[in-house]
Amino acid sequence: MEEAYEILDYLPIRFKEATEEEYIKFLWEAFESNYQNEKYQFSFMAYHMLFMSSVYFNVWQIKSIREDDFHKIRLGFNEDFGNATSPFNFSKENESRVLDLLRYTCASHSDVKSLIGQYKKLVKERNGVAHANGSIPFRTSSYLETRVSDIIRYTAEIQSYSKPIIQECFKKFLIESQDEETRPYVDISEQINEVLIHEHYLSQKDLEFCLEYDISNLADEPNYIEIEKIFQELQTQYSPEDLEV
Incomplete structure (x- = not known):
């Protein structure tokens, strides 16, 4: 699935810690191996984690480039969130709440609430397959490929607003x-x-x-x-x- 590789262009070229780069590589390999073995739900989970990683890096750039604005939009989050020393520290917060921070970068969108709502739907779907609920919705590669296309589109949207x-x-x-x-x-x-x-x-x-x-x-x-x-x-x-x- 060639399209899946596109997300790598939205992830950092260099990392501060070797373990951060190792983690991204681990997620990508988990996506690939589960896809090849037709374990599409687990493949989706790994790919969604790559998407959330890209969101954390985007939020980190707000923090490192526009620090004053970051501390304004992160009001309501705990102190550790504001003092994060790595983008991955943001993972300690609820994912949907972190996605709400993208309202700052995507503010020029005509319906930013709907835009963020689409991203949150992916979180809900990922949560749904991450629990032992007896359901296997990702039975075919085409279902996974549709979600990968969605993630690439959302990642590109988020990227465009960060320019x-x-x-x-x-x-x-x-x-x-x-x-x-x-x-x-x-x-x-x-x-x-x-x-x-x-x-x-x-x-x-x-x-x-x-x-x-x-x-x-x-x-x-x-x-x-x-x-x-x-x-x-x-x-x-x-x-x-x-x-x-």
Whole structure:
């Protein structure tokens, strides 16, 4: 099922902890092996967990890029939620409540309540098959494939609404990275990978938003030539066209 691979483009390229990357790999392998063995319910459960992981990374980006706004929208959640040191810490909260936080990024949608409601339906369906209720609704691969298509569509929707946040992050990164003497890494590639991607758990799709940013907006910056070099290095490493070659 080729479409299923698409979700990997919405998950981080780099992780802060090896165990985080190991966990995502574990979920993907669980999805694949259960699909191959026609255990479609368990395959769906693993894939839905990949979806929720992508949501946690999206919420983390609000926290790391717009911290003040994050602390406003997370009111009502416990203190540990606000002090999370990893996106996976968000899993301690009810999944539907976490999905409600996406109202912040998806606010421009004409019916954000309905949009979030669709995502919550997936949670309810996953909960339904995660209990010993004697039911096997996922009897055919086509049923699972329909849910995978839904998840990919929802993930793409959530991603689309995060564009302003990601580009805001990238702009700030470029401005703060233009001085070789003061930035953490002199090597441009290291600066991109450690400070931009690693810190914010950016995905390939996030980096595509960065590559769409018009750096001419920063033409008045004192070291604009260095900003151009950084942008060119990002293109070289992560342009979708180059990755397909």
